[in-house]
Amino acid sequence: xxxxxxxxxxxxxxxxxxxxxxxxxxxxxxxxxxxTAVAGFIVFVSVCAACALAPYLTxxxxxxxxxxxxxxxxxxxxxxxxxxxxxxxxxxxLYGGRVTLRITLVSTSLAAVIGCLIGLAAGYFRxxxxxxxxxxxxxxxxxxxxxxxxxxxxxFGWGRGNFMYAMAVAAVPQFARLVxxxxxxxxxxxxxxxxxxxxxxxxxxxxxxxLHNIAxxxxxxxxxxxxxxxxxxxxxxYLGVGINPPTPEWGALAxxxxxYMRSHPLLIxxxxxxxxxxxISVNLFGDGLRDALDPRGT
Amino acid sequence: MTKxxxxxxxxxxxxxxxxxxxxxxxxxxxxxxxxRQMPIFGGGDALDKIxxxxxxxxxxxxxxxxxxxxxxxxLDFGRAGDIGFNVTRELKYRIRxxxxxxxxxxxxxxxxxxxxxxxxxxxxxxxxxxVINLVTLLFSSIPNFSVAFFLTLFFAVYLRILPxxxxxxxxxxxxxxxxxxxxxxxxxxxxxxxASMLETLEQPYxxxxxxxxxxxxxxxxxHAMKNALVPIVSALGGLVSQLLLGxxxxxxxxxVPGLGSLMMTSVGMRxxxxxxxxxxxxxxILTVTNIITDxxxxxxxxxxxxxxAGKRAAYREKGRRNEDENG
Numbered sequence: 001x002x003x004x005x006x007x008x009x010x011x012x013x014x015x016x017x018x019x020x021x022x023x024x025x026x027x028x029x030x031x032x033x034x035x036t037a038v039a040g041f042i043v044f045v046s047v048c049a050a051c052a053l054a055p056y057l058t059x060x061x062x063x064x065x066x067x068x069x070x071x072x073x074x075x076x077x078x079x080x081x082x083x084x085x086x087x088x089x090x091x092x093x094l095y096g097g098r099v100t101l102r103i104t105l106v107s108t109s110l111a112a113v114i115g116c117l118i119g120l121a122a123g124y125f126r127x128x129x130x131x132x133x134x135x136x137x138x139x140x141x142x143x144x145x146x147x148x149x150x151x152x153x154x155x156f157g158w159g160r161g162n163f164m165y166a167m168a169v170a171a172v173p174q175f176a177r178l179v180x181x182x183x184x185x186x187x188x189x190x191x192x193x194x195x196x197x198x199x200x201x202x203x204x205x206x207x208x209x210x211l212h213n214i215a216x217x218x219x220x221x222x223x224x225x226x227x228x229x230x231x232x233x234x235x236x237x238y239l240g241v242g243i244n245p246p247t248p249e250w251g252a253l254a255x256x257x258x259x260y261m262r263s264h265p266l267l268i269x270x271x272x273x274x275x276x277x278x279x280i281s282v283n284l285f286g287d288g289l290r291d292a293l294d295p296r297g298t
Numbered sequence: 299m300t301k302x303x304x305x306x307x308x309x310x311x312x313x314x315x316x317x318x319x320x321x322x323x324x325x326x327x328x329x330x331x332x333x334r335q336m337p338i339f340g341g342g343d344a345l346d347k348i349x350x351x352x353x354x355x356x357x358x359x360x361x362x363x364x365x366x367x368x369x370x371x372x373l374d375f376g377r378a379g380d381i382g383f384n385v386t387r388e389l390k391y392r393i394r395x396x397x398x399x400x401x402x403x404x405x406x407x408x409x410x411x412x413x414x415x416x417x418x419x420x421x422x423x424x425x426x427x428x429v430i431n432l433v434t435l436l437f438s439s440i441p442n443f444s445v446a447f448f449l450t451l452f453f454a455v456y457l458r459i460l461p462x463x464x465x466x467x468x469x470x471x472x473x474x475x476x477x478x479x480x481x482x483x484x485x486x487x488x489x490x491x492x493a494s495m496l497e498t499l500e501q502p503y504x505x506x507x508x509x510x511x512x513x514x515x516x517x518x519x520x521h522a523m524k525n526a527l528v529p530i531v532s533a534l535g536g537l538v539s540q541l542l543l544g545x546x547x548x549x550x551x552x553x554v555p556g557l558g559s560l561m562m563t564s565v566g567m568r569x570x571x572x573x574x575x576x577x578x579x580x581x582x583i584l585t586v587t588n589i590i591t592d593x594x595x596x597x598x599x600x601x602x603x604x605x606x607a608g609k610r611a612a613y614r615e616k617g618r619r620n621e622d623e624n625g
Contacts, residue, residue, distance in 0.1 A: 138313070139313060139316040139317055139320065140320070142313050142317060142581065142584060142585050142588065143317050143320065143321075143577075143581055143584075144539050144542045144543065144580060144581070144584060145539075145543070146542070146543045146546060147321075147577050147580055147581065150561065150562075150565060150573075150577075151321050151324050151325060151573065151577060152324060153565075154324075154325065154328070154565055154568075154570070154573060155324040155325055155327070155328055227439075231439075231441050232543070234441050235441050235442065235443065235543060235546075235547055238441070238443045238547065238550075239546070239547070239550055239562055240562075241565075251441065251443070254441075254443055254444065254447075255443070258443075258447070258551075261447060261450075261451070262451075262455060265447075265451070268444070268447055271444075272440060272441070272443075272444030272447070272448075275439075275440070275441055275444070276436070276439045276440045276444070279439035279440075280435065280436065280439045283435060283439060
């Protein structure tokens with residue numbers, strides 16, 4: 001903040017401001033130099049955009065059957081052909097991406113927010129709350145993620161919304177543990193002690209000092225969390241958890257086309273490829289983020 | 299050391315009870331849950347006497363106690379909701395397949411991942427390193443069912459050397475499922491091996507060994523490898539939990555009668571007793587592997603062993619610090 005006001009003062013006085021020296025500026029510059037990271041980001045964003053703009057990119061919808069045109073090869077009418085009920089593959093992939101990506105992004109963001117709150121409460125205030133929270137997290141973390149999702153789905157009913165919340169709940173322990181650990185690292189620093197000695201309020205310490213400092217590991221964790229959630233979401237879709245037909249979902253598409261995989265492997269290949277492209281691009285972007293945010297500067 | 303082991307083993311009990319409690323809560327309060335039909339009296343055992351002594355009611359808590367008692371002391375998982383088959387017998391029959399799959403999957407992951415990571419570390423930033431990095435990243439990014447699909451097409455349909463859809467008795471039948479499970483976990487193991495190998499190769503004693511005139515192969519495989527593998531052991535627990543999901547998919551894809559496929563069928567049939575049984579068994583498998591990993595780690599890593607033998611307080615402090623760092 002201070003450097004920025006100083007820069008403004010300089011430019012107001014007609015002087016050229018010095019190169020910006022904020023952490024985030026450095027980070028962005030480093031990130032933009034990393035070509036694979038930028039490429040990953042662009043690919044993922046364009047896949048998201050394509051799915052969001054699905055109604056404008058294809059004239060077909062994902063659920064109209066066309067039994068005259070079963071297993072049509074790619075043509076001008078159906079750009080990627082049709083599947084076993086004559087539905088357009090491209091439309092199903094695009095609309096399926098809407099479902100998959102929405103579930104992935106929303107559940108990971110929810111998990112990050114909830115995990116952040118829980119981790120802050122445990123790591124900052126310690127005491128009995130920390131005892132309960134960390135033990136509960138230990139127990140939750142020792143349940144396999146898919147078990148938690150399946151059991152929660154069974155308990156609260158099958159549907160896309162519940163599936164999303166179940167995925168979020170399953171991902172919370174990782175975020176909460178990370179935040180708790182990094183908060184406890186930061187809290188032992190002298191500047192926090194100084195702020196406390198000066199009588200700064202808890203809310204201000206958390207907002208100004210702690211959140212600022214736990215952001216880098218949290219961002220890295222978020223990108224890898226998105227990649228993991230994508231894989232888990234598609235696998236759950238493949239197993240038929242949470243997604244009911246005819247809703248297209250990339251994993252569910254692969255499951256349906258499994259029965260025809262010897263004669264018409266196009267759909268399973270395409271859905272696998274789309275999932276792989278998304279996961280790889282997110283992973284590459286995450287690797288770039290890690291390199292850029294690493295204070296050791298590798 | 300024995301004290302440490304006993305402590306870790308005793309830790310299994312609260313974790314498993316807590317996990318069962320969470321799953322029990324989730325499944326008990328469902329409309330029409332078959333768990334609620336479970337009787338709290340089990341035909342004249344010790345718990346019956348305690349219940350009659352206290353005049354226990356038929357409610358959630360007594361049901362939970364009865365369920366845990368039956369699992370822990372009688373290995374009895376109750377009866378399935380509508381068909382009424384014996385869940386315990388079903389679980390016993392299926393646990394073998396799941397454990398075989400999981401075990402062979404973990405074995406294959408280590409067999410592929412560790413050499414790949416070591417090779418990448420030795421050939422750092424050369425073509426071999428790049429290729430290994432790229433290939434493992436690719437395989438970890440494809441969901442297991444696609445890997446299974448491509449492997450089936452390649453080995454069973456085009457090459458016709460491996461069987462699919464047979465009874466899972468011959469070891470040959472397990473090759474493709476194990477490979478499928480393994481390819482999902484190879485990336486993390488290879489990456490970890492590479493990182494820890496690179497770190498080890500920079501240690502002073504490696505320089506000393508090299509300046510002593512030892513052959514490079516001896517330096518790498520006899521001295522560096524041993525120390526580089528220590529962090530891998532601590533990562534085994536996480537690997538198993540990661541590969542469990544792969545096992546579930548593989549059981550579904552290759553129609554292996556295992557715990558995962560039983561659970562998916564019973565989810566479809568709303569058979570909550572069987573779901574709970576499968577979930578409990580899978581969690582117990584995971585917890586036990588985690589604790590075995592911890593004990594193995596303590597055995598391998600002399601730092602922990604010495605600390606525990608010497609000053610217990612120092613060990614506790616160190617353990618707490620490690621826990622905080624690792625999250």
